[in-house]
Amino acid sequence: MTDATADYAAWIGRREITDDELALAPALAAAATLDDTATRFAKGSPLPPLWHWFYFLPRAAQAQLDVDGHPQRGGFMPPIPYPRRMFAGARMRFHRPLLIGQPARREAVIRDVRQKSGRSGSLAFVSVLCRFYQDDVLCIEEEQDIVYREPGAVVARPSVIEWPPVEHGTWSHIVTPDPKLLFRFSALTFNAHRIHYDRPYAVDEEGYPGLVVHGPLTAVLLIELLRKNSLRPVVSFSFRGLAPLFDLAPFRIVCAGEDGQMSLEAQAPDGVVAMSARAELMPL
Numbered sequence: 001m002t003d004a005t006a007d008y009a010a011w012i013g014r015r016e017i018t019d020d021e022l023a024l025a026p027a028l029a030a031a032a033t034l035d036d037t038a039t040r041f042a043k044g045s046p047l048p049p050l051w052h053w054f055y056f057l058p059r060a061a062q063a064q065l066d067v068d069g070h071p072q073r074g075g076f077m078p079p080i081p082y083p084r085r086m087f088a089g090a091r092m093r094f095h096r097p098l099l100i101g102q103p104a105r106r107e108a109v110i111r112d113v114r115q116k117s118g119r120s121g122s123l124a125f126v127s128v129l130c131r132f133y134q135d136d137v138l139c140i141e142e143e144q145d146i147v148y149r150e151p152g153a154v155v156a157r158p159s160v161i162e163w164p165p166v167e168h169g170t171w172s173h174i175v176t177p178d179p180k181l182l183f184r185f186s187a188l189t190f191n192a193h194r195i196h197y198d199r200p201y202a203v204d205e206e207g208y209p210g211l212v213v214h215g216p217l218t219a220v221l222l223i224e225l226l227r228k229n230s231l232r233p234v235v236s237f238s239f240r241g242l243a244p245l246f247d248l249a250p251f252r253i254v255c256a257g258e259d260g261q262m263s264l265e266a267q268a269p270d271g272v273v274a275m276s277a278r279a280e281l282m283p284l
């Protein structure tokens with residue numbers, strides 16, 4: 001296995017600062033996309049957890065986009081040669097909610113670039129630490145894992161099973177990841193990655209059986225399930241994408257736990273756990 005990360009030590013510590021005004025419009029668009037018709041968002045309202053992903057959007061010019069739709073590597077992200085980019089997971093702590101209608105800052109730094117060998121082939125993980133500030137106060141700390149993969153085997157279309165009934169006390173919801181939802185999420189996050197909206201590209205170039213559900217969308221849906229069922233603020237949240245989800249069939253999200261320690265999952269149509277997550281709620 002050649003080490004695709006060997007030459008990227010110089011990228012570790014590379015920083016990117018993005019300022020944003022946290023306008024009301026993206027929060028209203030996110031609420032519409034997530035079918036939240038109950039919350040009345042206004043200037044000064046706290047942003048729900050993970051909704052900071054709808055701000056601080058990428059600003060690469062069109063001419064700087066690569067064939068996959070992401071900004072060309074070699075700027076902030078290292079020029080890893082593996083072509084298949086995926087969002088692998090993240091860990092975060094929420095110290096204080098960001099408020100709509102007020103300026104805020106995102107400071108991102110490349111923490112690590114690491115080569116691994118997985119069942120799917122060679123993998124290069126880039127971890128990016130993001131800190132979010134408002135009024136110079138640290139509000140959110142987040143570490144994201146972005147993975148780059150070699151071209152591998154074509155991914156088979158998942159079979160569809162009947163999920164077992166959820167246990168008493170478990171919150172659950174069936175999600176239909178149709179192209180309308182995927183398109184709106186790509187638009188909310190200004191993410192031009194073609195695997196999420198360009199079916200011929202996703203299938204013929206990247207070997208997926210359909211459009212790929214954004215990892216951040218699945219994570220947002222998981223934490224929204226929690227927000228709809230509990231008034232307790234989330235203190236920390238972590239998730240790992242274990243298998244891709246596609247727009248080919250509904251998937252199920254579930255959340256259960258006690259004493260404020262919650263376990264969450266996205267279950268693929270074939271029953272495989274596609275995303276596993278944990279959340280810690282503020283003590284009562």
Ligand SMILES: C/C(=C\C(=O)SCCNC(=O)CCNC(=O)[C@H](O)C(C)(C)COP(=O)(O)OP(=O)(O)OC[C@H]1O[C@@H](n2cnc3c(N)ncnc32)[C@H](O)[C@@H]1OP(=O)(O)O)C(=O)O
Pocket residue numbers: 085086087088089116117118119120121123125145147149191193212213214215216240241242243244245
């Ligand atoms: C936005 C956006 C892009 C997207 O949203 S893409 C769609 C969302 N993401 C996914 O669907 C990813 C789903 N996960 C996978 O497909 C596989 O887990 C993955 C990442 C291809 C790895 O599978 P493998 O079977 O090849 O890996 P192994 O299980 O054998 O593990 C090998 C080592 O890698 C570590 N590892 C595996 N998965 C993760 C993960 N999610 N996060 C962090 N680390 C991971 C694993 O621990 C092994 O490490 P060792 O140290 O034990 O060797 C956009 O582009 O912006």
